[in-house]
Amino acid sequence: MxxxxxxxxxxxxxxxxxxxxxxxxxxxxxxxxxxxxxxxxxxxxxxxxxxxxxxxxxxxxxxxxxxxxxxxxxxxxxxxxxxxxxxxxxxxxxxxxxxxxxxxxxxxxxGRLVLWAGDGGGLDPADGLPALASDEVRRVAIANPAHAPYGVAAVEALRSAGVLDEVEGKLVYGENVAQAAEFVQSGNADAGIVALSLVRSDPLRGIGAWAEVPLDAYPxxxxxxxxxxxxxxxxxxxxxxxxxxxxxxxxxxxxxxxxxxxxxxxx
CATH class of the missing domain: 3.40.190.10 (Periplasmic binding protein-like II)
Structure with missing residues (x-):
């Protein structure tokens, strides 16, 4: 699969x-x-x-x-x-x-953002974006904010949560939000801030755990x-x-x- x-x-x-x-x-x-x-x-x-x-x-x-x-x-x-x-x-x-x-x-x-952790990770997305500052989280996947709206939204969500400075060095950028999700699914990232529409798809449904990012946390x-x-x-x-x-x-x-x-x- x-x-x-x-x-x-x-x-x-x-x-x-x-x-x-x-x-x-x-x-x-x-x-x-x-x-x-x-x-x-x-x-x-x-x-x-x-x-x-x-x-x-x-x-x-x-x-x-x-x-x-x-x-x-x-x-x-x-x-x-x-x-x-x-x-x-x-x-x-x-x-x-x-x-x-x-x-x-x-x-x-x-669209909507979620915090998603793949199988085998120690992160509980229900703890919210501040949990990404934990030392146990080494890589966080997002879409490249240089040209992807979901990437811009992810950065602003981290800023809103007050953890952008702590997490910025852990960020790995997908060319688009689907590639960011692939990084999480493959284990190349411990967590990702990705589109709700992707984690609800048949290929990703049931993998790991996710929680929605509050709507007022990003544009x-x-x-x-x-x-x-x-x-x-x-x-x-x-x-x-x-x-x-x-x-x-x-x-x-x-x-x-x-x-x-x-x-x-x-x-």
Whole structure:
């Protein structure tokens, strides 16, 4: 199982996700290329399955990674049709750059942080972030705050808990939040501050223990997407947006621990 999980999380940053190949049946008439924040790795795959049950003629290609990296790539001409960011500010920045229209920006979820300790660790996440200052904790995985919104949130949570100075030297950075979770799962980190959506996924459910980080400890993770002006088939790209915002899509996101935009968060 561990090997399978490592492969699954390694897909964050690579092309993946369910897709109809359309080979030999002439069914595929459109392709949509999605750049998606790594915290969506498992939830989005379920939404794509729902979409393709209704629109088998559309082929979906999904690349997972850090939102800041995608922002830079799209600004430099990377060929994506839909951008699903862990920070709503990034799609809005693409509007400012003339690469998307304001009416095509949509909030889709609010993310949450957890403190997660893998199997065999001596940390009890219920003790909260101050427990990371213990000498028994040697390495703490987070997403790289230079370009990952979950990394920024993790740093601010440590600052809010008053232990950033003590823990900073223990931090190991994943390229994105899924890779940070992989560090914990593999034992390369004793604990991690990662996305709730990942520890609720089938591959990670039941591994170690986790506890939510208080919502008032870090900036609200308002997540949003945008259909880009460069989309090869804007109508097909809009189907992705509609699937995520549909009641079925919202149900999937809720199962992975996301709050819906506009909902009142409870700590």
């Amino acid at each position: 561990a090997a399978a999980l490592a492969v699954g999380l390694a897909l964050a940053g690579c092309a993946g996700g369910p897709a109809s190949d359309g080979a030999g049946d002439g069914a595929t008439t459109a392709q949509v290329r999605i750049a998606a924040a790594a915290d969506l790795k498992f939830a989005l795959e379920e939404v794509v399955v729902l979409l393709q049950e209704r629109h088998p003629e559309v082929r979906i290609t999904t690349t997972y990674g850090s939102s800041g990296t995608f922002l830079s790539q799209i600004s430099n001409g990377a060929p994506f049709d839909v951008f699903l960011s862990a920070d709503l500010a990034y799609p809005r920045q693409l509007v400012e750059e003339g690469l998307a229209d304001e009416e095509d920006v949509f909030p889709y979820a609010v 609200r993770l308002d997540q949003g997407g945008v259909v880009l002006r460069s989309a090869r088939d804007p109508g097909a790209a809009a189907l992705v947006r509609d699937a995520i915002l549909s009641p079925d899509g919202a149900d999937v996101l809720a199962r992975y621990g996301f709050s819906l935009p506009g909902a009142t968060d409870e700590g």
